[in-house]
Amino acid sequence: MAKIKAKGVSYAKWGYIFIAPFFIVFSIFTLYPVLMTFYYSFFERFMIGLNQHGPYYVGLDNYVAVLTGADGSFFSSNLWQYFLNTLIMWLLGFVPQIAASLLLAAWFTDLRLNLKMQGFFKTVIYLPNIIMAAAFSMLMFQLFDTIGPVNATLLRMDVVEEPVRFLSSTMGARGIIGLMNFIMWFGNTTILLMAAMMGIDPALFEAAEIDGASPRDIFWKITMPLINPILVYVMITSMIGGLQMFDIPQILTNTSGGPNNTTMTLIMHLNQHLFSRNFGMAGAFSALLFIGMSALSLLVFKTVANNAASGGPGH
Amino acid sequence: MIKLRRFLSYATLIFLVLLCLFPFFVLLMNATRAHAEVLRGFSFFPGASMVNNFRNVIENPNMPVIRATINSFILAIGTVLMVLYFSTLTAFGIHAYNFKLKKFAFVFILLIMMLPVQLSALGFIRLVETMNLRNSFIPFIIPAAASPVTFFFMIQYMKSTLSVEIIEAARIDGSNEFMTFNRIVLPLMKPALAVQAIFTFVGTWNSFFMPALLLDDPDMHTLPILISRLRGADFLNFDLGQVYMLIGLSILPVVVVYLILSKYIVAGVSLGGVKG
Numbered sequence: 001m002a003k004i005k006a007k008g009v010s011y012a013k014w015g016y017i018f019i020a021p022f023f024i025v026f027s028i029f030t031l032y033p034v035l036m037t038f039y040y041s042f043f044e045r046f047m048i049g050l051n052q053h054g055p056y057y058v059g060l061d062n063y064v065a066v067l068t069g070a071d072g073s074f075f076s077s078n079l080w081q082y083f084l085n086t087l088i089m090w091l092l093g094f095v096p097q098i099a100a101s102l103l104l105a106a107w108f109t110d111l112r113l114n115l116k117m118q119g120f121f122k123t124v125i126y127l128p129n130i131i132m133a134a135a136f137s138m139l140m141f142q143l144f145d146t147i148g149p150v151n152a153t154l155l156r157m158d159v160v161e162e163p164v165r166f167l168s169s170t171m172g173a174r175g176i177i178g179l180m181n182f183i184m185w186f187g188n189t190t191i192l193l194m195a196a197m198m199g200i201d202p203a204l205f206e207a208a209e210i211d212g213a214s215p216r217d218i219f220w221k222i223t224m225p226l227i228n229p230i231l232v233y234v235m236i237t238s239m240i241g242g243l244q245m246f247d248i249p250q251i252l253t254n255t256s257g258g259p260n261n262t263t264m265t266l267i268m269h270l271n272q273h274l275f276s277r278n279f280g281m282a283g284a285f286s287a288l289l290f291i292g293m294s295a296l297s298l299l300v301f302k303t304v305a306n307n308a309a310s311g312g313p314g315h
Numbered sequence: 316m317i318k319l320r321r322f323l324s325y326a327t328l329i330f331l332v333l334l335c336l337f338p339f340f341v342l343l344m345n346a347t348r349a350h351a352e353v354l355r356g357f358s359f360f361p362g363a364s365m366v367n368n369f370r371n372v373i374e375n376p377n378m379p380v381i382r383a384t385i386n387s388f389i390l391a392i393g394t395v396l397m398v399l400y401f402s403t404l405t406a407f408g409i410h411a412y413n414f415k416l417k418k419f420a421f422v423f424i425l426l427i428m429m430l431p432v433q434l435s436a437l438g439f440i441r442l443v444e445t446m447n448l449r450n451s452f453i454p455f456i457i458p459a460a461a462s463p464v465t466f467f468f469m470i471q472y473m474k475s476t477l478s479v480e481i482i483e484a485a486r487i488d489g490s491n492e493f494m495t496f497n498r499i500v501l502p503l504m505k506p507a508l509a510v511q512a513i514f515t516f517v518g519t520w521n522s523f524f525m526p527a528l529l530l531d532d533p534d535m536h537t538l539p540i541l542i543s544r545l546r547g548a549d550f551l552n553f554d555l556g557q558v559y560m561l562i563g564l565s566i567l568p569v570v571v572v573y574l575i576l577s578k579y580i581v582a583g584v585s586l587g588g589v590k591g
Binding site: 025026039100126135152186187247279289294 | 435
């Protein structure tokens with residue numbers, strides 16, 4: 001009798017006990033703030049001098065204000081400008097990043113090419129990813145400053161006659177931000193794509209070689225289709241990261257998003273509202289971003305969930 | 316043909332290596348040079364002012380560098396401990412036990428994994444203010460107990476290494492479930508814990524968005540906040556030797572850790588991703 005009872009001991013409660021801290025903390029510090037963010041988006045709150053006014057319930061007024069421009073029309077809203085800025089600066093980094101990463105990953109995994117010192121190369125190209133973005137931006141600001149080393153070198157080599165004001169031109173500022181995103185992320189992408197390429201059955205490559213396929217054919221007709229799932233994953237996660245772009249343009253342009261708001265990202269704008277305690281607008285802005293990003297997250301979720309269901313970790 | 320391809324790939328790699336290292340090489344050189352030397356333009360050779368720059372930075376009354384470094388360490392280490400312990404605990408709870416909400420809990424955590432924290436920032440700031448916890452590290456360290464990305468890494472690792480037999484053997488030996496986790500499961504997870512410790516440390520050390528909004532007391536500033544203040548200062552009047560030194564000091568700890576452990580870190584990057 002006692003034995004049967006002992007066998008019937010259920011350990012289920014321990015499952016609940018062990019996952020409880022996660023869900024309690026998540027509910028208090030993430031779920032509740034998300035709900036409150038939506039809630040605040042229906043209220044107006046502003047400062048006159050040092051006095052807080054409101055909150056006054058204003059319905060969807062904040063949303064209308066976020067979505068319409070100074071002239072009251074939908075497409076003149078700053079939101080579109082900031083979205084476009086963010087997208088352009090993300091693409092400036094992402095396009096060269098994916099191209100370089102595909103090339104490097106294909107080379108690293110090509111057995112006939114047999115590249116030496118792979119450990120060293122991987123260590124160096126991943127290094128920028130761990131550098132504090134704020135510090136890297138401050139460094140790049142100094143390097144591209146009118147009195148910085150880049151200009152000093154250009155002047156000395158007589159390429160230019162007077163210092164180039166890189167950060168005063170839209171192209172220059174966006175270009176530097178794109179370059180930094182590229183430098184910080186191509187190593188990470190290379191390593192992810194390499195893992196995917198090494199998962200391909202080598203017999204496929206051997207068969208193609210015997211049939212006389214060129215390296216170019218092998219890359220486009222065998223490698224690319226087979227790494228497609230991870231390519232999609234890399235792209236969506238990079239886009240989600242790109243839409244959160246903040247540290248680099250914030251420090252590089254000293255919060256201004258200059259020149260003329262052309263490097264102002266979505267999150268930089270949100271930060272402005274939060275900093276000036278314009279909570280109604282911040283709420284509506286967050287809520288709209290939340291909806292957009294949730295759609296993207298869902299795509300990642302599908303990729304990851306399929307993978308988690310089909311088996312072990314990716315190694 | 317293969318020789319040409321090999322030449323092309325090495326040339327590209329060397330170009331990218333230089334692109335990655337050059338900014339930091341300039342940083343290293345300029346941190347050893349005095350303001351006037353820095354202004355004279357870039358040089359491939361170090362100057363003699365490294366010690367001087369270092370002393371000037373840490374003694375600068377407007378820049379609490381030592382304080383900020385200590386703060387960054389407290390924040391990063393506190394966060395690492397919370398993330399590691401509770402992510403592993405949660406992963407163990409879902410991996411090792413059968414309960415009604417098991418599947419739901421797992422899917423839920425995957426769903427929230429990619430949601431950016433910035434989007435709940437408003438509600439979070441208001442909550443922290445209601446709790447009277449502005450200028451405290453508590454609102455950074457406690458929420459770290461719910462870290463979906465580390466959880467996912469841990470549960471994937473458990474799937475490949477942690478067998479149920481070990482837990483059952485511990486039960487027969489009379490260990491209760493909590494003790495089993497602390498004394499048997501945690502030590503078995505060491506390799507995964509090490510990888511996640513590094514990633515979490517680096518992420519927290521570098522984090523800027525929330526700390527800048529919640530830590531406005533200079534005594535609570537972390538290094539990224541100090542750098543943003545330096546950027547806001549009138550840099551023309553600023554000693555550039557000190558500027559480069561401060562940038563260097565703020566990235567030094569993670570670079571040192573990275574160079575020592577790069578093999579494991581690079582391996583950990585691909586481990587965290589999904590399999591194609």
